[in-house]
Amino acid sequence: MSSSHEAAPDPAFLAEEVRRYHHFIVLALWLAVVTGAEIVLIFLPLPTAVVFTVLALMSAGKFFAVILWFMHLIYDKRLLFWCFFAGLALAFATYAAMIALFSVDRIDTRWFS
Amino acid sequence: MSDTAAAHEAPTSTGIDHKKLIMWLFLASDCMFFGTLISTHLLYRKLFPAGFTDAEGHQRFIQNLFNLELTSFSTFILLMSSFLMALAVSAMHKGQLKSFRRNVLGVIFFGLIFLGCQVYEFTHFYHQGLTIQNSVLGSTFYVLTGTHGTHVAIGVLWLILLYFYSFTGKLGGHMGALDVEVAGLYWHFVDIVWIIIFTAVYLVEYLGPNGIWGSGLPVVAK
Numbered sequence: 106m107s108s109s110h111e112a113a114p115d116p117a118f119l120a121e122e123v124r125r126y127h128h129f130i131v132l133a134l135w136l137a138v139v140t141g142a143e144i145v146l147i148f149l150p151l152p153t154a155v156v157f158t159v160l161a162l163m164s165a166g167k168f169f170a171v172i173l174w175f176m177h178l179i180y181d182k183r184l185l186f187w188c189f190f191a192g193l194a195l196a197f198a199t200y201a202a203m204i205a206l207f208s209v210d211r212i213d214t215r216w217f218s
Numbered sequence: 219m220s221d222t223a224a225a226h227e228a229p230t231s232t233g234i235d236h237k238k239l240i241m242w243l244f245l246a247s248d249c250m251f252f253g254t255l256i257s258t259h260l261l262y263r264k265l266f267p268a269g270f271t272d273a274e275g276h277q278r279f280i281q282n283l284f285n286l287e288l289t290s291f292s293t294f295i296l297l298m299s300s301f302l303m304a305l306a307v308s309a310m311h312k313g314q315l316k317s318f319r320r321n322v323l324g325v326i327f328f329g330l331i332f333l334g335c336q337v338y339e340f341t342h343f344y345h346q347g348l349t350i351q352n353s354v355l356g357s358t359f360y361v362l363t364g365t366h367g368t369h370v371a372i373g374v375l376w377l378i379l380l381y382f383y384s385f386t387g388k389l390g391g392h393m394g395a396l397d398v399e400v401a402g403l404y405w406h407f408v409d410i411v412w413i414i415i416f417t418a419v420y421l422v423e424y425l426g427p428n429g430i431w432g433s434g435l436p437v438v439a440k
Contacts, residue, residue: 122311129308133301140297143417144290147424156425164417168410175304176406177399182234185242192246196253203257207265 125180132174139163241400245407248369252411255365256418259358270353280355280423283346285339292335293416296370299328300409307402310395315384318398322381325405329374336367359419366415369408376401 143163146156173179178186228235269280306321340360350360380401383389389397 119312122308126305126308129301129304133298136297136301137294140290140293140416143421144286147421153425157422160417160421164413167413171300171406171410171413175300175409176403177307181238182232184232184234185239188239188242189246189249192249193253195250196257199250199253200257200260203261207261 128174132170136167136170139167235396237396237400241403245403248407255362256414259362260418262354262358266354270348270355283343283348284420284423285342286420286424288335288339289416289420292332293412295328295332296409296412299325299332300406302328303402303405307399310398315390319381319384322377326374326377326381329370329377333367333370333374336363362419363415366408366411369411373405373408376404
């Protein structure tokens, strides 16, 4: 942790940080509202498939909002986004592969007992 | 990428600071790790929808065990800690060390509250009869949420160290901001993993009369 670059931040960079600061506040409010909406949603008398789909979309929205703004991916180099996206894609592929492999509706669970 | 960001490009072949690149690669690998744990939990919930049997031999249903208010509170706390972490990183970029310390103390405080809630939840579940050994549900649930809790604990420890390190006078300038940014990336990752766990593990259990997995078993009251 060297302190070789002790120069004060340039004004353009500071202005950019102030702009981001406001984005963070707005995003934090949105995240709180969406989380509240998720909790309300599960108690609404709607079809399960609809609620599940909306929950998944809200969750994905929160997920990408945090990685894009709080984790600065929207401001950083694209390479970082693709590095992370590769891990994310592999995680989803793992889930899809496990679903396909186990054919969950037909499996005989006596194997495990 | 903006012109301002371009002006702060790192002198590396990728234009990205190595510490930051390595942290993103680590997070990608951790994504796969949690992806496997979440997949395992969801698959076994589908395969064994019945829940678990408590010490008295009663069939129990997990939705009767969950405390949605507590979990929602934990989720809110973690989201707000992520917000404070973003402010802490921003403060370091602006060279405002005092603001950084205030915000990072808030993150540590919220992180400890989250851990306290998790300890309370685990203790409550254990006394209700859900253990890591007595059911597949217990095994996958404790391993998944426990691994996440361990990540939170490591994050809290890291931030405590950064907080005290800031008093040595060595946490300054571009490299200091980078160190805080890397710690921030880790903390935000812990938050996004919880966003998925909150929906995939907790909320889906409340869909339909017997949860989304629909065991058809009668729901036993607490």
